[in-house]
Amino acid sequence: MLKVYNTMTRKKEEFVPQEPGKVGMYVCGVTPYNHPHIGNARPFVTWDVIKRYFRKRGFEVKHIQNFTDMDDKIIKAANTEGVSWQVITDRYIKGYFEAMDKLNVQHADLYPKVTEHMQDIIDMVQQLIDRGYAYELEGDVYFSVEKFPEYGKLSGRKLEDMQAGARVEVDTRKHNPMDFALWKSAKPGEPSWESPWGQGRPGWHIECSTMSLKYLGETFDFHGGGSDLIFPHHENEIAQSQCCCGNYHSFAQYWLHNGFITIDNEKMSKSLNNFITVPDILKLYPGEVVRFFILRTHYRSPLDFSEERIKEAQAGLVRLRTAYDNGMALLEKDGADGADTLLAETADKALADFYEAMDDDFNTALAIGYMFTLAKEINTYANSVVNKGAAFDKVNFGRLMDVYSEMAEVIGIFEGSLEMPEAEDADGISAEEIEALIAERAEAKKAKNWARADEIRDSLKARGIILEDSAAGTKWKKA
Secondary structure (H helix, E strand, O other): OOEEEEOOOOEEEEOOOOEOOEEEEEEOOOOOOOOOEHHHHHHHHHHHHHHHHHHHOOOEEEEEEOEOOOOHHHHHHHHHHOOOHHHHHHHHHHHHHHHHHHOOOOOOOEOOEHHHOHHHHHHHHHHHHHOOOEEEEOOEEEEOHHHOOOOOOOOOOOHHHOOOOOOOOOOOOOOOOOOEEEEEEOOOOOOOEOOOOOOEEEOOOHHHHHHHHHHHOOEEEEEEEEHHHHHHHHHHHHHHHHHHHOOOOOEEEEEEEEOOEEEOOEEOOOOOOOOOEHHHHHOOOOHHHHHHHHHOOOOOOOEEEOHHHHHHHHHHHHHHHHHHHHHHHHOOOOOEOOOOHHHHHHHHHHHHHHHHHHHEOOOHHHHHHHHHHHHHHHHHHHHHHHOOOOOOEHHHHHHHHHHHHHHHHHHOOOOOOOOOOOOOEEOOEEHHHHHHHHHHHHHHHHOOOHHHHHHHHHHHHHOOEEEEEEOOEEEEEEO
16 A cells, blocks of 8 residues: 655555546656756656656556746846847756656656746636636736635645745735735746736746646646745645635645755755756766665655765665676576575565555665665575576576566666766776777686786776676776
């Protein structure tokens, strides 16, 4: 039984889908005015695992993730560069996909953009006005928070204690200081669209309500994003969506929010200029390592970024990948059928433990722990067969490897190379040269020319390259 921590109720709840066998999820996407930083990447990696998990469990998943392709920051970036806003958004949307592809993040089913849904947004704003929840002031339209008695239920804040949310300037014309913009009148030199209230563009919050309701319906399963979106963004989404639908129980049923990634225990933020972009990290570490670093910690827990921690993640992933390679190499050999039932029992227990962890609010940290347990079993068994002459039960070991592969598929690893992303150049030696020397060493060992094999190993070590021999072959890494 899957239980998820619902931010709305502040407790773990049993997941009951709105429609049996189907899952609808909306995840707040990026504002493409810069490359995503690793803090931005965390929710997308998290929701990728959640989607993989549901699909592995047999659910049909509909995953929607927006692009906020019209925003003050986009306009500022465009003006700074002297280009159109489309140049900025096209560049960084392309950069987003390039970065996420390297993190093994599968694409959402749909990526709606604000600028492609202007009429939908205008229609929703008009509905809120018609229902008495919004009002127009000189071309601006505001949502009246006092008209929604449940305002603050997601964040747990009281209306009288709140401050105006991010991106919303204090306006003394408003009925209440907390009223937020649904539509903003045009300013000179800014992009704008025609509306019943004159030229303008949407406020920040209305876009996600419009697009989630359009593509997932009035009531759907999951809405997710970073913890920084709980207030004001998600709080405002709930208010305007439920008022528009006329049902305070509509909209998303489960609200999931991931914790922050910090640097030196300070929240990573573009505004603080202490962020590390995903492209910059990928110059130093393979994408799977970055992904694994994120998933080794439960999604709701804070995660502090440091070189030491990401190197620990890299070492752990190499251990898991080595076990996989050793196991797959062993399956190339001939073996007996079905004698070692203990292997099958080990496989079944490992898989049950893995899914029990995932059923507990998608606990990837614990689930990965069970992968390490199974990796040890694989290495021990492979060593007993390859180096100690033990009998090989290919059928049951194959079952063990199927389970290990299934775990990896859910976590989203073993799908790319673990080689350093840059052209390897340790002390003037390229990756191609290293591989050529490894091949020469393998031939020397076949010919029992141990002196030459040792010479190659020692010369590479002197240049900062360590060779690791296993049943799957020889791999190398920097010292």
